[in-house]
Amino acid sequence: MRTFVYTSHPSRVVFGAGTVGRLGEEVERLGCSRVLLLAGGPLAGASARVRQALGGLLAAEFDGAAMHTPVEVTEQALDLLRKSSVDGIVAVGGGSTTGLSKALALRTGLPQVILPTTYAGSEVTPVLGETRDGRKVTRSSPEILPETVVYDVDFTLTLPLSLTVTSGVNALAHAVEALYSADANPVTDRQALDAISRIARALPRLAADPADLEARADLLRAAWLAGTCLATVGMGLHHKLCHTLGGSFDLPHAETHTVVLPHAIAYNAPAVPGVMRRIADALGVPDAPGGVYDLIASLGGPTSLRDLGMPQSGLARAAELATSTPYPNPRELTTEGIAELLADAWHGRRPE
Ligand code: NAD
Known part of the structure; x- marks a missing residue:
């Protein structure tokens, strides 16, 4: 039970x-x-x-x-x-x-x-x-x-494709972190999985035709559902990292979410294999971290912090800031682990 x-x-x-x-x-x-x-x-x-x-x-x-x-x-x-x-x-x-x-x-x-x-x-x-x-x-x-x-x-309909992709991944991030939240519950789980499927379905259609009204409706429904997840349960490592990078290094909001998400999922994956399977199924891909990275890359979204203007010299400070105060996350946070995650995100490496 x-x-x-x-x-x-x-x-x-x-x-x-x-x-x-x-x-x-x-x-x-x-x-x-x-x-x-x-x-x-x-x-x-x-x-x-x-x-x-x-x-x-x-x-x-x-x-x-x-x-x-x-x-x-x-x-x-x-x-x-x-x-x-x-x-x-x-x-x-x-x-x-x-x-x-x-x-x-x-x-x-x-x-x-x-x-x-x-x-x-x-x-x-x-x-x-x-x-x-x-x-x-x-x-x-x-x-x-x-x-x-x-x-x-x-x-x-007027939202340019690049912003459609990054803002859509911003919504995806709320849904993903809701599924492994310490406050996860059956209602939020259903909302999150519905949001993930809609995002995975809508974004490639919008890349082909940004004026596809049904795909726009799917993505907006997903944004509402994912926002509701964000409102209802606590978020973890991914949101903490994006908050730190946005606040301390003035990186743009949705773009930062887009680059960091595959790496935050990869970091947490060993601690929550069941959740990873549910995310991968909802996305229709074999594995969640690689699948999210491939989706973003196929849509022409940003994949490296370097390209967003993050200085490599700031990575160590970002890792310290993101681990300086404890918060709930499925996998234990270590400064070395987060530094490695940020290095991967800075270079834009595909998570294994
Ligand atoms: P934004 O509102 O800054 O918009 C980005 C750009 O897109 C702007 O230039 C805007 O004018 C333009 N734009 C917006 N809609 C458009 C459209 N339909 N057509 C053409 N151009 C359009 O970006 P955002 O990512 O929506 O919001 C980011 C901000 O929201 C950050 O400050 C972030 O912290 C905050 N936020 C807060 C919460 C929360 O729950 N408190 C959740 C998510 C984001």
């Missing part, structure tokens, strides 16, 4: 194509009549459709969201939010825009409606990573969790 604890994080999810048309009623459902819109970047088309859907509910707009949620940007947006007397927040964009929305909700208690345009999964987690003076601090609280998520598959 399996003993487990399961905690769910309540959010309302609207999923489909053209769902932006339901945004107005979703905002009103939360009792809001004047919202701040967080939009911009290369999402001009999606932002215009959101503005149109909001109509008279739109009170102000901010377009300065930045990766890793710098506190200075949050303060600028907070200033506008207060001046505009808004009663809700709507955000359209990737994890960076969602991060700004969460930072504002944490400070004001205002409800949020998120329209995600990448596969990061942040929209369904109660977690926020903020950067102050170059240091990234992560916190979790119920106010951070967005009330409503409107997934509109149409909004993902």
Whole structure:
């Protein structure tokens, strides 16, 4: 018999194509009549459709969201939010825009409606990573969790293939680590395996045709499921390494996840052979670490930390940082073992 604890994080999810048309009623459902819109970047088309859907509910707009949620940007947006007397927040964009929305909700208690345009999964987690003076601090609280998520598959059609691959692997990483989490449970296991199969099926189809709407829908469903896993169970070595590399060496988020994932899986594989078999079956490959590496390489994704700009001289410090505080992981963490893992990832070697 399996003993487990399961905690769910309540959010309302609207999923489909053209769902932006339901945004107005979703905002009103939360009792809001004047919202701040967080939009911009290369999402001009999606932002215009959101503005149109909001109509008279739109009170102000901010377009300065930045990766890793710098506190200075949050303060600028907070200033506008207060001046505009808004009663809700709507955000359209990737994890960076969602991060700004969460930072504002944490400070004001205002409800949020998120329209995600990448596969990061942040929209369904109660977690926020903020950067102050170059240091990234992560916190979790119920106010951070967005009330409503409107997934509109149409909004993902403009995501370039390179970002589609790396962001898809970001989602894959949440699902993989959920399966060997100390908090793993039957519900999250099913969500994670479903996410892995959808990602493995969708990414090659999108490499052939980035406008394949069914494959886009599969990948967005996977992003929701994988984000739900991230929200529900603790992550391990892979997420710790990516957090360290992103925070201390300013490496890009989704690309770093893409390079590190095959190596983190290979490190943990001897400790959890049963989980490795389930991951390999869901991916439809003979072995999990090599299969993930081959999938990424076949899609033209990044495979080496060197190519992301990681200095070789920083590897020893990264290994120390990633093992300096204990956290649950299926295999014991040693500085030498992690240094070896990072060297493999830096060179881009295929895991055996
Ligand atoms: P991002 O939001 O920074 O987006 C990457 C780039 O893609 C940006 O230039 C953006 O404008 C562009 N873009 C986004 N959607 C697009 C689309 N549909 N078409 C064209 N261009 C588009 O990247 P991300 O990987 O989604 O998010 C990364 C951030 O999210 C990091 O700060 C990370 O820490 C955070 N994150 C947090 C959680 C959490 O639970 N707290 C989970 C995952 C990621």
